[in-house]
Amino acid sequence: MDFHVFDTYVKAKDGHTMHFDVVTDTSDTEKAISFAKEWLNGIGEETAKVTTEECRFCHTQSVPEDMEIEIMTNGYYIQKIDGCPKD
Numbered sequence: 001m002d003f004h005v006f007d008t009y010v011k012a013k014d015g016h017t018m019h020f021d022v023v024t025d026t027s028d029t030e031k032a033i034s035f036a037k038e039w040l041n042g043i044g045e046e047t048a049k050v051t052t053e054e055c056r057f058c059h060t061q062s063v064p065e066d067m068e069i070e071i072m073t074n075g076y077y078i079q080k081i082d083g084c085p086k087d
Helices: 029-042 065-074
Strands: 003-011 017-024 055-061 076-082
Touching (some): 003 065, 017 029, 017 065, 029 076
Antiparallel strands (some): 003 017, 003 055, 017 076
């Protein structure tokens, strides 16, 4: 199964930039933005601005099974790239 990747850059409260991908089974940009906001709220970055300027469709790809399970369970997977908090 192929999943859609939305390349996302947001400014954190402390001013640094967080870069992450929202990986989901929908190609709906507004839904991807909603997922990004949900994740950001969960890490205490509820004031981060996320619009179509910060979250853009990048490409479609297959994913490893563990990512697919999380997407099918939660609707999305956040692939942390740079400047994101560690788990």
